[in-house]
Amino acid sequence: MEPTKALMIVFLVVLSSLIRFSVCRENYASPPSLPKAHYQEALLRLNKLKTSIDVGSPSPSPGENESGVFLVTLYGADPTGNSDSTEAILRAIQDATRIPSKKRHLMPGVTDLGGAQINLQGGNYLISHPLRLPAAGFGNLMIHGGTIRASENFPPSRYLIDLSETSNKGNKTQKASPNPSQYNYEYITLKDLLLDSNFKGGGISIMNSLRISIHNCYITHFTTNGIEVQGGHETFIHNTFLGQHITAGADPDERSFSGTGISLAGNDNVVTDVVVFSASVGIMLSGEANTISGVHCYNKATAFGGTGIYMKLPGLTQTRIVNSYMDYTSIVAEDPFQLHISGSFFLGDANVVLKSKSGFINGVNIVNNMFSGSNSGVEIVHLDQSNCPFKQIDQVVVDQNIVKGMNLKATVARGSSKGNGTSWTVDFSKILLFPNLIRHVQYSLLSMSGNEFPQYALRNVSHNRVVVESNKIVQAQVYVTVNQCSDI
Numbered sequence: 001m002e003p004t005k006a007l008m009i010v011f012l013v014v015l016s017s018l019i020r021f022s023v024c025r026e027n028y029a030s031p032p033s034l035p036k037a038h039y040q041e042a043l044l045r046l047n048k049l050k051t052s053i054d055v056g057s058p059s060p061s062p063g064e065n066e067s068g069v070f071l072v073t074l075y076g077a078d079p080t081g082n083s084d085s086t087e088a089i090l091r092a093i094q095d096a097t098r099i100p101s102k103k104r105h106l107m108p109g110v111t112d113l114g115g116a117q118i119n120l121q122g123g124n125y126l127i128s129h130p131l132r133l134p135a136a137g138f139g140n141l142m143i144h145g146g147t148i149r150a151s152e153n154f155p156p157s158r159y160l161i162d163l164s165e166t167s168n169k170g171n172k173t174q175k176a177s178p179n180p181s182q183y184n185y186e187y188i189t190l191k192d193l194l195l196d197s198n199f200k201g202g203g204i205s206i207m208n209s210l211r212i213s214i215h216n217c218y219i220t221h222f223t224t225n226g227i228e229v230q231g232g233h234e235t236f237i238h239n240t241f242l243g244q245h246i247t248a249g250a251d252p253d254e255r256s257f258s259g260t261g262i263s264l265a266g267n268d269n270v271v272t273d274v275v276v277f278s279a280s281v282g283i284m285l286s287g288e289a290n291t292i293s294g295v296h297c298y299n300k301a302t303a304f305g306g307t308g309i310y311m312k313l314p315g316l317t318q319t320r321i322v323n324s325y326m327d328y329t330s331i332v333a334e335d336p337f338q339l340h341i342s343g344s345f346f347l348g349d350a351n352v353v354l355k356s357k358s359g360f361i362n363g364v365n366i367v368n369n370m371f372s373g374s375n376s377g378v379e380i381v382h383l384d385q386s387n388c389p390f391k392q393i394d395q396v397v398v399d400q401n402i403v404k405g406m407n408l409k410a411t412v413a414r415g416s417s418k419g420n421g422t423s424w425t426v427d428f429s430k431i432l433l434f435p436n437l438i439r440h441v442q443y444s445l446l447s448m449s450g451n452e453f454p455q456y457a458l459r460n461v462s463h464n465r466v467v468v469e470s471n472k473i474v475q476a477q478v479y480v481t482v483n484q485c486s487d488i
């Protein structure tokens with residue numbers, strides 16, 4: 001055998017075992033020792049390998065260890081934050097999103113990356129353009145454990161981590177899988193990250209994706225949104241802190257806070273145990289069936305023009321806000337249809353504003369909350385009828401709230417009136433939410449004039465004043481219960 005030929009064979013054998021090593025990381029075994037093989041034997045083996053593996057298979061990655069963990073510093077990322085690490089981290093992401101040899105799917109068209117992790121190794125990385133996946137159609141990937149900061153030349157209004165379709169430099173997104181899927185990504189976990197947008201744009205953008213989890217993140221210095229979700233469903237945001245400015249409240253610049261902590265323009269998302277400590281709007285909801293639970297908003301006082309939670313979902317709200325803490329900042333809902341607010345604490349004159357867009361309100365429960373204010377006459381639930389009055393009102397229950405230093409409002413009320421005469425008025429105009437609406441009245445007259453049995457009747461309920469009259473003078477007390485709902 002010629003020496004060049006022999007060298008070639010050795011090279012091919014080494015190459016083939018290297019390829020196999022990189023491809024079969026689940027069945028990894030130490031590479032076989034080089035056989036003193038015959039040319040024919042080696043060729044046969046190589047052909048076998050060629051057919052058993054994807055020819056386009058990627059080469060081994062420098063930052064990967066056998067557990068599918070991609071260490072960004074091994075790709076050249078600078079954990080001190082001094083030099084730009086964008087390309088290095090993107091290379092790690094590129095490697096983590098290589099199509100595995102044994103291809104599995106989550107949703108059709110979404111390639112299962114098997115739990116691959118981009119490990120930021122507790123470093124602080126400067127990036128100059130968004131981190132995004134090379135294509136759509138990936139799932140089961142985690143990015144975690146470090147700080148990502150936008151550099152001075154980060155493009156304005158983009159996101160540090162961009163799981164959006166349009167993120168691919170204006171290119172129509174390629175799919176990782178040939179199967180078309182309506183979802184870009186599924187089950188991507190962003191965990192233990194500090195994201196500093198450096199006043200250049202936003203933190204995380206998620207578009208048309210499914211089951212994305214954001215956990216234990218601290219997102220700051222955004223100018224647009226801390227987290228933006230568009231389309232898709234089941235983005236879970238939990239144990240996360242968002243604030244445009246790093247403050248612990250009573251900030252002298254609070255009036256100038258801008259941006260939005262979380263913007264949900266999609267359905268079925270969950271925000272739990274989240275604090276928004278600085279932003280003009282804490283959470284903006286423009287998609288249905290989202291749940292907000294255990295959220296503390298002190299993002300910008302309503303008195304300074306801020307809003308805690310804004311529901312821009314006129315006519316189809318379908319939102320539950322429970323167990324939350326609105327700290328000087330209010331909840332606003334436009335034409336609410338199916339809205340539930342309960343178990344929450346409203347401090348510092350924070351309240352719920354129901355804003356009429358076309359006069360429609362239906363299926364609203366504001367029950368079992370605590371309100372605390374400064375005796376400035378702020379109503380716990382306020383109707384903003386500046387556009388038009390609420391005309392179609394049904395199933396609105398505001399009841400069982402406890403209040404200190406604010407004006408109690410309710411759709412169910414009880415009262416009594418005592419006097420010696422023929423007419424008793426119980427005035428509910430201060431407490432009832434809707435100005436001229438009593439759908440249901442129950443009353444009784446307790447006669448205290450010994451042997452008098454007067455005839456009496458309900459005479460008037462207009463403007464939320466209940467009038468009962470009798471046919472003769474009696475000393476009596478009249479008890480009244482009213483309800484602004486129809487049949488509940």
Ligand SMILES: *[C@@H]1O[C@H](CO)[C@@H](O)[C@H](O)[C@H]1NC(C)=O
Pocket residue numbers: 065066067069119
């Ligand atoms: C792979 O990375 C994980 C997480 O960083 C680490 O715990 C493990 O020791 C690494 N394994 C090797 C073989 O480097």
Ligand SMILES: *[C@@H]1O[C@H](CO)[C@@H](O)[C@H](O)[C@H]1NC(C)=O
Pocket residue numbers: 168169171172174
């Ligand atoms: C757009 O995607 C195509 C197909 O993968 C690729 O060849 C092309 O380079 C991309 N263009 C840009 C501007 O990224």
Ligand SMILES: *[C@@H]1O[C@H](CO)[C@@H](O)[C@H](O)[C@H]1NC(C)=O
Pocket residue numbers: 420421473474475
């Ligand atoms: C109630 O008013 C009538 C007539 O005004 C009077 O005669 C009567 O004594 C009063 N009863 C009481 C208990 O004040």
Ligand SMILES: *[C@@H]1O[C@H](CO)[C@@H](O)[C@H](O)[C@H]1NC(C)=O
Pocket residue numbers: 459460461462463465
């Ligand atoms: C009911 O009371 C209102 C004032 O609250 C009055 O304008 C109206 O005429 C009364 N209706 C009747 C039937 O007395």
